Amino acid sequence: MGLHSRTDYQKGELHLEDVAKDPWSLFESWVEEAVASGISDPTAFTLSTVDEEGCPHGRIVLLRDTRNEELVFYTNYRSEKGEDLERLGKAGATFFWPHAERQVRVRGKVSKVSAEESDVYFASRPRASQLGAWSSAQSSDIGSREHLDQQFETAKNRFDGLDVPRPPHWGGFSLRPDAIEIWQGRPSRMHDRFRCQRSSEGWKVVRLQP
Numbered sequence: 001m002g003l004h005s006r007t008d009y010q011k012g013e014l015h016l017e018d019v020a021k022d023p024w025s026l027f028e029s030w031v032e033e034a035v036a037s038g039i040s041d042p043t044a045f046t047l048s049t050v051d052e053e054g055c056p057h058g059r060i061v062l063l064r065d066t067r068n069e070e071l072v073f074y075t076n077y078r079s080e081k082g083e084d085l086e087r088l089g090k091a092g093a094t095f096f097w098p099h100a101e102r103q104v105r106v107r108g109k110v111s112k113v114s115a116e117e118s119d120v121y122f123a124s125r126p127r128a129s130q131l132g133a134w135s136s137a138q139s140s141d142i143g144s145r146e147h148l149d150q151q152f153e154t155a156k157n158r159f160d161g162l163d164v165p166r167p168p169h170w171g172g173f174s175l176r177p178d179a180i181e182i183w184q185g186r187p188s189r190m191h192d193r194f195r196c197q198r199s200s201e202g203w204k205v206v207r208l209q210p
């Protein structure tokens with residue numbers, strides 16, 4: 001199957017001054033623009049981790065907060081990604097916003113958010129999602145769809161008439177960027193690309209060849 005679609009990117013341009021002032025604020029403004037644009041899952045990103053054998057894994061998760069210059073997302077701590085994150089304490093995050101012809105790559109250290117912060121977020125989720133967190137041992141095998149549905153019914157009955165508490169194995173991670181790469185598509189593959197490295201004097205920003 002040959003796949004030959006091509007886009008000549010021309011929706012924007014980036015100058016060193018735009019990025020160097022404050023790369024984090026630029027990233028946040030791009031997230032806000034994606035949310036405002038009405039695209040589906042504007043905060044979805046590929047979370048990259050590395051397993052015990054050094055093998056990379058990527059999967060989509062949703063960005064839920066950007067406080068204190070950190071990316072916050074939520075998951076099952078016992079999932080494959082949860083174990084990778086806890087073991088290595090590092091991750092990568094890659095956003096692609098096709099409608100704006102933009103990509104952002106982040107890498108840095110990861111830690112669990114406080115139980116209080118996870119509780120607040122968990123309490124804001126729809127009840128069905130809260131029950132879902134109790135009903136799935138994420139990334140483990142299960143024999144059938146029926147068995148999974150049974151687990152959901154069990155959780156539903158268990159918490160009938162009660163608030164659903166946050167499962168101890170479910171919560172947030174925060175990713176503190178050491179490096180952010182900001183990419184804006186340009187015509188003829190001559191894209192604008194900047195690498196921002198955190199240093200003791202703030203962000204050091206260099207233009208990269210596309």
Ligand SMILES: Cc1cc2nc3c(=O)[nH]c(=O)nc-3n(C[C@H](O)[C@H](O)[C@H](O)COP(=O)(O)O)c2cc1C
Pocket residue numbers: 041044057059060061062063073074075076079080081082138139
């Ligand atoms: C649009 C989208 C959003 C998702 N958001 C999350 C999320 O916020 N947290 C999460 O744990 N999984 C999320 N998932 C599911 C993950 O991609 C993945 O299948 C799951 O977390 C198990 O990953 P793991 O086995 O590598 O740990 C999302 C998937 C999609 C397609």
